Amino acid sequence: MSTTIKASYTVIPAEASPNTPLWLSPSDQVARWSHTSTIYVYKETPNHHAIDTMRDSLSKILVHYYPLAGRLSWIEGHRLQLNCNGKGVVLIEAESTKTLSSYGDFAPSDTVKMDLTPTVDYTQPIEDLPLLLVQLTRFKGTKQGLVIGMAFNHVLGDGLAAIRFINSWAKLCKGDVALDHSEMFPFLDRTVLNSSTRPCFDHPELKPLPLLLGSTNTVAEQKHEKTAVVLKLTNEQVQKLKQKANNGLEESSARPYSTYEVVSAHVWKCATKARGLDDVQPTVVRVSADIRSRLNPPLPRNYFGNALAVALTPTCFARDVLLNPLRYGARKIREAVELLKDDYVRSQLDFIRCQERLDSIRASYLDRGEAKNAPFYGNPNLTIVSWMSMPVYEADFGWGKPVRFGPGAVYPDGKAYIIRSSDGDGSLDVSVHLQMRHMELFMKFFYQDI
Template sequence: MVTILDTHTVIPREETPKGLVHLSDNDQLWRWSHTPSIYVYKPTQNSNNNNLIERMRDSLSEILIHYYPLAGRLNWTKGSRLELDCNSKGVLLLEAESSKSMAEYGGFLPNNPSVKELVPTVDYSRPINELPLFLAQVTKFKGSNDGGGFVIGTALSHPLADGISAIRFINAWAKLTRGATLDPANDLPFLDRTILKPSHPVNPPRFDHPEFKPLPLILGRTDNLEEQKKKTTFARLDLNPEHVQKLKKNANKNAIANSVDDNQNGSERPYSRFEVICAHIWRSACKARKLQENQPTVVKFNGDIRSRLQPPLPHNYFGNALSPTVTPVCYVKEITTRPLSFVAEMIREAVKKFSNPEYVKSQMDYVAGFEGRWDLIRTPHSEKGEYRTDIPFFGNPNIILGSWMSLPVYEADFGSGKPFYFGHGGLCPYDRGIIALAPDDGDNGGGVVVFMNFQEEHMKDFIKFFWEDI
């Protein structure tokens, strides 16, 4: 059990700009709830936990001078559009203690009910303009053997920041807390979201955009309501460097063999870690679900477009700069029986879309056409517990995947060393996989971790096929 000892409302230390701020169309796409994450810190002899809460509170007040939008509140405008009111109402910092030791939390997986208590609770029954946009909870563990060990649970409003922006903010806050100096070029945000405004008048899209259209349903069904109601569970799958190399070798060997057989020039470049691991997850999911061979299925994921636009966005752009993309529609039999190179090529086809600046611009124009109808393409807000057929759902027979491999999540040193674990703080209501780098702890350096939400009834088989095929 976790007990909240104190709650601090933290506002920027200095006066910051006030008033309504434009949120881009890209900000409108994502669920309006908060993204929960946890950072776990082991006790060490060099731990600097004296006055930790006070130091974190002071540094949070200082970093909010630069990241002042996080101290504001969201509002709804006509047409279900979100806007930001920079009113300096502040963020929340909670101090807590657990009646459990660190060891009792096991692997800190989000299907453990106790883990949910380590993340700040957001009361979504309140009006949206009363909800803080960032909350952090520092929980100390029970027991003298855990002296110095603690966890930081965070909840950050998704319309304010994608994962890259969120991690940049957390790492800058950690730097100040441990007494380091900020690097203006990398630690401070670029805040002007009007840079992503579409042309006026809006151009018609130049490409088809299946990423915003209904995904395949299970054969014989007219909607996905039954799948939406099914429970998901969570698994952590650790791939060591040898596992990753085996998958890459398998995919790229098959690609070369197929190109020779078909008198083609072969793949333009070897398949990446992301492409082959996504392909492997997709194949394992299709096998575990035991769907019909002619069942259509796709994979959807999001890509960072900061460097892909022309001209590119500033690398420190603070907001949502993600482009959703989807693979070509495939049949289950193709995914489960054809070489891994075929499945990896389908992932690559999706990557190529958001790697094309013209495609991304066309996508932005397509999204702009939904002004006043955002709910039709916005990722649903899972906390409301609604089941609807007119909003996206990424579960069976499809799957949504993502990569945290470029995120420096283990740089969040608040003065007690780097975290030994970083992960998602809640269960996802649909099938979702996240691919992240393993912490470089000397045992699995260079490895990859797959955080997997999957339907409870299929998870055992998913894990079986995941390892069986490696």
């Protein structure tokens, strides 16, 4: 292993915080209880006192984000409780014998995860697992940049909640804002998502997805080795895809397809082709959306928790995805996104709340991407997530903004993330996680079909 741990600190809130359980919403309850790994890559190298500044500012920001310093526990055998007990988060200082450039484009891999993100020991009881671990890794040489790796327990919150916390911490670390600034304070009352009504929609997105023809379960598909790539789309390539999908719409009143709809349709078509699916193989895409502004009344913008809802495209045959123009897939993606209005989202939350057990709908895979009593969303299906609107490049701790951000681990088959490039020129980084046997063809089609 090329990375050596130089120091590890348990950081607790700088002031006494509430010692009480925090109610978890249905959206929190079905989030996986393992950690999401992400990495921030910086070209600049701070002085060696940076870790002390990070510790001090982390302790101060935890006064307001005190749930991060808590621990989870199981109640009723299958539901989770967040105990705000102030046990603290973990901050690690590490040193690598490698250079920053040796990691190439930092595509998720076992090496990236092992070297650059904190290791979470899942053999511990859940009551002992820190909910946030942060690793600062310096590289060989005096000015070789650094990587901050985050392991953030998904029950605590969604991507936007995590990013808001990290950006607030970074601003405090840099000295940009005072602690009384409104951005520093999260909205922690998750009971705004509580209800006592019955679901009024069917919610196929929370039920088993189409299986490969001839299969009765997903066991064989889950056993295939997974890999991940980061594929760059220049602004010119993005515009070319959008032009292809929107060709002919100019003369109608139809709203042009968005970047997310078009790029997702392109990923769907390329994956369907690379997987070699039968013509009549049913396939769907799961989409997820931030519901903060989709509810009526809307949630506070600084709501700290999981404010996500998922929806499915209509079930399509592989031949229709492949043989129709790109706008076919884009239209199906749009139909899924448009489901996520106030009534549907609240019904989904009620559907989750009414389940006797959550095992069949909770995404609880471990970071290596191995399913653990969890639903399978891979071949012949996909889950495509947009991180395009998240302010991921604002995490300036005092040594400049990150030059790259993305997942730090290989996730299960069929997952894709669309991320704005740090260049700010309209280009995108598309992080795609597929079975290894399909990836080479996928990469070929991804650029060939633009």
